[in-house]
Amino acid sequence: MRRPKTVEEWITLLMYAMAVIIYIVVAFQLAKKLLGGSWATENILIAAVMGLAAQGFTSQRMLSRLDGKFEQFEKRFEEHLAKRKH
Numbered sequence: 001m002r003r004p005k006t007v008e009e010w011i012t013l014l015m016y017a018m019a020v021i022i023y024i025v026v027a028f029q030l031a032k033k034l035l036g037g038s039w040a041t042e043n044i045l046i047a048a049v050m051g052l053a054a055q056g057f058t059s060q061r062m063l064s065r066l067d068g069k070f071e072q073f074e075k076r077f078e079e080h081l082a083k084r085k086h
Contacts (some may be wrong), residue, residue, distance in 0.1 A: 022051040
C-alpha cells in the first residue's frame with residue numbers, strides 16, 4: 001500500500017482505521033457475549049451501527065472525489081445497451 005500524500009487521503013485512511021478498530025472491538029465484545037459476559041446486546045448493536053456509519057462516510061468521501069470520472073464509462077455503457085437492443 002502506498003503512503004497517503006494529501007490531507008484527504010490521510011483522513012480517509014484515518015476513517016478506515018477507526019472503522020477497523022470499532023469492528024475489532026465489536027467482534028471481541030460479541031464473542032465475549034456469546035461466551036456469557038460483557039456488553040449488553042443494545043450496546044453491541046449501537047457499536048456495529050457506528051462502524052457501518054464510519055464505513056459509509058468513508059465510501060461517500062471516496063466517491064465524491066471521482067467528480068464525473070464515470071462519464072466515459074456511462075457513454076460506453078449506453079452504446080453497449082443501444083447495440084444490444086437491435
